[in-house]
Amino acid sequence: MxxxxxxxxxxxxxxxxxxxxxxxxxxxxxIYFANNAYRTGPFSGSGIPIxxxxxxxxxxxxxxxxxxxxxxxxxxxxxxxxxxxxxxxCYEQAKSKNTVLxxxxxTGATLAAIPRAHIDKxxxxxxxxxxxxxxxxxxxxxxxxxxxxxxxxxxxMVRHMANELGGMDKLKGKKLGLIHLDAPFGKEPIxxxxxxxxxxxxxxxxxPVAAADxxxxxxxxxxxxxxxxxxxxxxxxxxxxxxxxKEAIKNNFxxxxxxxxxxxxxxxxxxxxxxxxxxxxxxxxxxAGTNFPVIxxxxxxxxxxxxxxxxxxxxxxxxxxxxxxxxMLVVEAIRTAQKLTGKKVITGEDMRRGLESLNVDEARLKxxxxxGFATPTKISCTDxxxxxxxxxxxxxxxxxxxxxxxxxxLKDEVRPLIEAAAKDYAEKNTGWPKRSEACEKSS
Amino acid sequence: xxxxxxxxxxxxxSADMAVFPLKQDRIGIAVxxxxxxxxxxxxxxxxxxxxVMIPFLVFSLAAIGLNILTGYTGLxxxxxxxxxxxxxxxxxxxxxxxxxxxxxxxxxxxxxxxxAIGVLFGLPSLRIKGFYLAVATLAAQFFLQxxxxxxxxLFNYNASGAIEVPLRTVFGVPVTGAxxxxxxxxxxxxxxxxxxxxxxxxxxxxxxxxxxxxxxxMDIAAELMGIKLLNAKLTxxxxxxxxxxxxxxxxxFLWYGxxxxxxxxxxxxxxxxxxxxxxxGLGSLIGSFFGAAFIASLPTILKFGLPAIGIPLAGATxxxxxxxxxxxLIIVFLIVEPHGLARLWQIGKQKLRTWPxxx
Numbered sequence: 153m154x155x156x157x158x159x160x161x162x163x164x165x166x167x168x169x170x171x172x173x174x175x176x177x178x179x180x181x182x183i184y185f186a187n188n189a190y191r192t193g194p195f196s197g198s199g200i201p202i203x204x205x206x207x208x209x210x211x212x213x214x215x216x217x218x219x220x221x222x223x224x225x226x227x228x229x230x231x232x233x234x235x236x237x238x239x240x241x242c243y244e245q246a247k248s249k250n251t252v253l254x255x256x257x258x259t260g261a262t263l264a265a266i267p268r269a270h271i272d273k274x275x276x277x278x279x280x281x282x283x284x285x286x287x288x289x290x291x292x293x294x295x296x297x298x299x300x301x302x303x304x305x306x307x308x309m310v311r312h313m314a315n316e317l318g319g320m321d322k323l324k325g326k327k328l329g330l331i332h333l334d335a336p337f338g339k340e341p342i343x344x345x346x347x348x349x350x351x352x353x354x355x356x357x358x359x360p361v362a363a364a365d366x367x368x369x370x371x372x373x374x375x376x377x378x379x380x381x382x383x384x385x386x387x388x389x390x391x392x393x394x395x396x397x398k399e400a401i402k403n404n405f406x407x408x409x410x411x412x413x414x415x416x417x418x419x420x421x422x423x424x425x426x427x428x429x430x431x432x433x434x435x436x437x438x439x440a441g442t443n444f445p446v447i448x449x450x451x452x453x454x455x456x457x458x459x460x461x462x463x464x465x466x467x468x469x470x471x472x473x474x475x476x477x478x479x480m481l482v483v484e485a486i487r488t489a490q491k492l493t494g495k496k497v498i499t500g501e502d503m504r505r506g507l508e509s510l511n512v513d514e515a516r517l518k519x520x521x522x523x524g525f526a527t528p529t530k531i532s533c534t535d536x537x538x539x540x541x542x543x544x545x546x547x548x549x550x551x552x553x554x555x556x557x558x559x560x561x562l563k564d565e566v567r568p569l570i571e572a573a574a575k576d577y578a579e580k581n582t583g584w585p586k587r588s589e590a591c592e593k594s595s
Numbered sequence: 596x597x598x599x600x601x602x603x604x605x606x607x608x609s610a611d612m613a614v615f616p617l618k619q620d621r622i623g624i625a626v627x628x629x630x631x632x633x634x635x636x637x638x639x640x641x642x643x644x645x646x647v648m649i650p651f652l653v654f655s656l657a658a659i660g661l662n663i664l665t666g667y668t669g670l671x672x673x674x675x676x677x678x679x680x681x682x683x684x685x686x687x688x689x690x691x692x693x694x695x696x697x698x699x700x701x702x703x704x705x706x707x708x709x710x711a712i713g714v715l716f717g718l719p720s721l722r723i724k725g726f727y728l729a730v731a732t733l734a735a736q737f738f739l740q741x742x743x744x745x746x747x748x749l750f751n752y753n754a755s756g757a758i759e760v761p762l763r764t765v766f767g768v769p770v771t772g773a774x775x776x777x778x779x780x781x782x783x784x785x786x787x788x789x790x791x792x793x794x795x796x797x798x799x800x801x802x803x804x805x806x807x808x809x810x811x812x813m814d815i816a817a818e819l820m821g822i823k824l825l826n827a828k829l830t831x832x833x834x835x836x837x838x839x840x841x842x843x844x845x846x847x848f849l850w851y852g853x854x855x856x857x858x859x860x861x862x863x864x865x866x867x868x869x870x871x872x873x874x875x876g877l878g879s880l881i882g883s884f885f886g887a888a889f890i891a892s893l894p895t896i897l898k899f900g901l902p903a904i905g906i907p908l909a910g911a912t913x914x915x916x917x918x919x920x921x922x923x924l925i926i927v928f929l930i931v932e933p934h935g936l937a938r939l940w941q942i943g944k945q946k947l948r949t950w951p952x953x954x
Contacts, residue, residue: 191911229910231898236854241646241895248642263757264854267773283755334744336755336855343754362744363858573754580751582694583762583772 182224183486183497185210186246188257193233194366195258195390198418198471202257203229204462205475208454209446213483215453220486223496234390236260247272252503253482256282259337262295269294270585275504277485279478280305280414280437284340287537288574289508293589296507298481299437299529299540302387303569304561305413306341308435308542309385310348311559312411316383324353329381331372331388331396334360338387341413344569345385348562357381366392373399386412394424401428408433411544419469422547429547433555436545438477438526440552442468445521446476470545470552477526484520485510492592508533509592527558533591539563598947614796631785636778644777646899647892649850652784653842654891658871658883659795660838665869666878667799668831669811670720671728674735675839675868680860681709681739682840683847684749687758687856691751698763698771699783702844709840710833712739717832721825736862743857750856760853771848780849787845791838796880798834807831808878867891874925876937885936889928894921 187206190199210227219225228249230242239261246254254269254276256262262282269276276295278286284303286295300308313328314320330345332338342358349356357379359372369392376384384405386396393416400410408431412421417434425432442448447468454460455467466472489498489506498506510531517523529538539561546555578584598619605611615621635648661675685708689701716735720728743749750756762772769775770783798804806827809817818824847856867890875886897917902908908916932939946953 189910192914231911231914233914236851236859237650240851241899244642244646245899248640259755260855260858263755264851267760267852271773285754335858336757339754339756360744364861577759581759581761581772583769583774 181497182226183220184226184228184249184251185253185255185482186228186230186242186249186251187255188232188239188242188261189229190232190234190257192231193235195234197394197420198390198415199234199257201418201420201462201466201469201471202475202478204460204466205472205477206255206479207475208450208460208462208467209476209479210483211454211459212450213479215457215459216449220483221490221496223490225483225486232258232261234258234260236264240264243268247274250500252486252498252500253277255478255482259283259340260335262286263336266292266295267581272500273504274500275507277478277482277507279481281337283577284344285570285573285577287535287539287570289532289534289536290587291574291578291584292536293508293587294504295536296531297537298510298531299526299538300414300542300561301537301539301566301570302337302340302413303344303566304537304539304563305435305542306344306385307348307562307566308559309341309383309411309413310345310352311562312435312544312556313354313383314352315556315559320352326354326383327357327379327381328354329357329359329376329379329384331359331361331369331376331384331386333366333388333392334362337389341385341387343573344566347569348565351565361388361392366390367395369395369399373403373405376405377403382409384410386410386416388412389415393418393421397422397425397429397432400432401425407431408546411435414474414542417545417552418471419466419552422552427549430549432547434545434547434552435542436470436552436554437540437542438470438473439524439554440468440470440473440545444523444525446480446525447473449521450476473525480520480522481510481512481529484512484516504589505592507531508536539566598944598950600948612800614800628789631789632782636781641777642899644781645850646895649777649781649784650895651887651892652781652788653846653850654868654871654887655884656788656791656845657839657842657868658875658887659792659880660835660842661868662872662875662878662880662883663795663799663807663838664831664835665872666876666882667804667811668807668828668835670717670828670831671725671869672732672835673729673862673865673869674716674732674739676860676862676864677736677739678709678713678836678839679843679846679864680743680856681712681836682706682843683758683856683860684743685709685840686844686848687751687760688749690761690763694761694763697765698848699765699787702787702841702848705844706837706840709843710837713832713836713839714829717829717836720828720832733862736865740857740860740862743860756855756857758847758853758856760848760851771852773852775849775852784845784849787841791841792880795834795838799880803827803830803834811878870925874928874935876935879935879937881940882935882937885940889924889936890921893924894918897921 189203190196210225214224232238232242243265254274256265259282262278265276278297280300282297284301286292287297287301314323345356388396400407412434414435417436422429422432455464485506488509489502492505493502513528527541529540531538541558541560543554543558544556545552600617603618664670664672682705686701686705719731750758760771763770770779806822809822810827871886871890874889876882894917897920898913
């Protein structure tokens with residue numbers, strides 16, 4: 153061992169000590185918000201546009217309005233690579249920097265963080281992903297899952313099938329295939345689909361895709377060819393989605409019968425199929441395109457000034473806009489929390505109250521330049537999702553278009569399941585606390 | 596000058612056979628233990644404890660487990676993560692069935708399940724060696740990970756297939772579950788790792804360890820000397836898997852605190868632990884700790900430490916830089932010393948002995 157290696161060892165030692173002292177860097181007149189992102193790894197294809205959208209909306213609010221009611225938002229990304237281990241590190245870092253909100257961006261990370269949220273007093277916003285049962289505010293006061301849960305999505309898929317076939321009674325005897333990632337995220341819709349299948353007399357076939365085989369679905373599509381399902385629902389993410397689209401085309405499965413969950417609705421997912429992907433569908437709750445004042449403002453204040461990480465032609469893509477929508481919820485919740493507490497700089501506990509009273513109605517959507525971009529969402533003390541509406545988007549070969557009207561989820565079917573699952577979760581996790589947080593008067 | 600054995604006479608056989616024959620080494624170990632038990636909880640904050648220290652301890656134990664198999668017995672395994680998974684799921688099932696039993700006891704017991712499975716998948720090692728055995732253990736990795744996803748009984752029929760770690764207390768202090776403080780979890784990890792390392796040290800220095808090393812160095816010679824290959828190889832698999840199983844249970848119960856477990860125990864984790872063993876030093880317990888620190892903790896420290904000392908890195912850039920730095924360091928260390936960090940440590944000690952008058 154020579155001197156050089158000794159020096160290197162000393163340098164590493166110094167780093168070790170530095171690592172111990174990740175100091176909270178929060179200024180007094182700003183709000184710190186940590187967001188998990190994955191710009192690396194097999195899910196980066198989906199993660200990059202989402203991260204860009206989230207980042208740019210916050211940057212636009214800071215640049216155009218000088219923050220929320222004059223308080224700047226310090227937005228920081230923590231790279232997870234969609235890896236649960238790294239997500240836990242990111243959670244710990246966000247906690248040490250006093251984030252007002254944890255934005256896990258993967259179902260695995262959400263599941264790992266849920267038990268800690270109420271102890272660390274950090275609300276979790278898992279926008280249309282995560283644990284469906286957490287829509288029950290009575291058992292999960294710190295977790296929010298607007299505007300929809302995966303269970304709502306699955307019921308929306310069933311309604312879409314019925315619409316195509318011409319009525320709920322026509323579902324009898326039909327076959328619905330579910331291609332899903334073999335992980336908590338992919339398995340989420342199964343209980344609801346099985347429940348609805350029993351009720352309406354259709355059959356559910358499961359086609360699990362292991363995370364290691366996302367780009368290798370050949371054998372799975374052989375089974376699909378054998379079973380000939382009438383519809384396919386794709387609960388996929390990352391590299392799995394473009395592969396599914398390509399395989400559907402290769403195997404002559406009618407592409408218009410393949411419907412993705414909202415996370416399978418990336419522009420690049422559909423583009424991978426080439427011109428034949430025309431007609432591929434996905435559930436959606438935000439509009440694609442740049443024809444909205446909010447996107448124009450982002451282009452004017454952020455993209456044109458060179459402050460965006462996104463190439464200009466990707467601004468307004470479906471997943472980009474979804475990121476914008478997520479940041480909009482965050483900003484609106486901060487605003488609500490400021491109004492409720494009368495404070496300018498809010499804490500995680502205030503943020504929880506803000507999220508619980510979040511009410512983005514039609515008028516508010518118009519004010520923030522999002523008319524027609526999404527439907528109103530209202531969260532209440534007991535309902536942490538809002539179970540808002542979704543629509544079916546169709547790929548026209550170059551962009552996503554709105555194919556159907558707004559579809560309401562089968563809330564009467566889903567809600568009892570959610571409450572039962574939430575109760576079950578609280579019982580299995582011995583020591584799960586009873587809700588002690590008071591409800592707001594307004595909600 | 597300070598590190599010299601002159602004047603330290605060994606007058607008994609037991610003193611001669613001691614693991615730490617030098618007084619300075621014994622003082623060193625005492626200082627390290629003192630630092631670990633008192634220093635870290637006093638100085639480190641929650642972030643450091645949960646993201647650096649606990650993972651370091653868990654991976655150290657897993658690396659010791661694999662080192663027993665690969666480093667001491669010469670059998671390559673790519674199923675480490677799967678054996679860790681067996682421990683985690685066994686612990687989960689046991690604590691569901693016997694909620695009253697002390698969770699630390701259950702974490703240790705879950706190693707036994709892992710050992711049993713390890714022996715089962717170790718059977719081919721009697722016929723095949725080297726790369727062929729690596730492929731056979733790969734089967735364990737794939738089969739067991741498949742079972743973790745496909746056998747719903749293992750995760751109590753949870754809708755999302757996740758393990759939910761319940762609250763368990765020891766003497767009234769929460770050890771697992773959300774209310775367990777990072778310090779408590781760290782202490783439990785540390786105690787388990789210290790005790791099990793002491794165990795491992797005694798095993799590898801004893802008759803069993805010597806028979807493993809004989810098999811590693813030349814199995815035919817070992818057989819001719821009267822060592823039963825069947826026993827030696829299968830005990831190596833059993834002990835190795837025991838350590839891995841305990842590490843896996845610790846990983847889910849004391850570090851992750853629940854979540855999607857099946858995907859955690861993937862082939863990448865197996866490879867990572869193999870790298871820890873290779874870079875740390877084959878056939879060395881202290882090497883296992885070095886390897887774990889290098890492969891598991893260094894990326895985290897770089898990722899969060901560099902921005903903390905004023906180098907502005909964030910998000911994906913930090914990830915890429917960490918990736919490149921760690922990759923470069925691996926190459927540097929392997930060029931400087933192909934036998935791993937443990938050998939570097941030994942050379943360093945040897946130089947200290949003769950310093951300042953090297954001959």
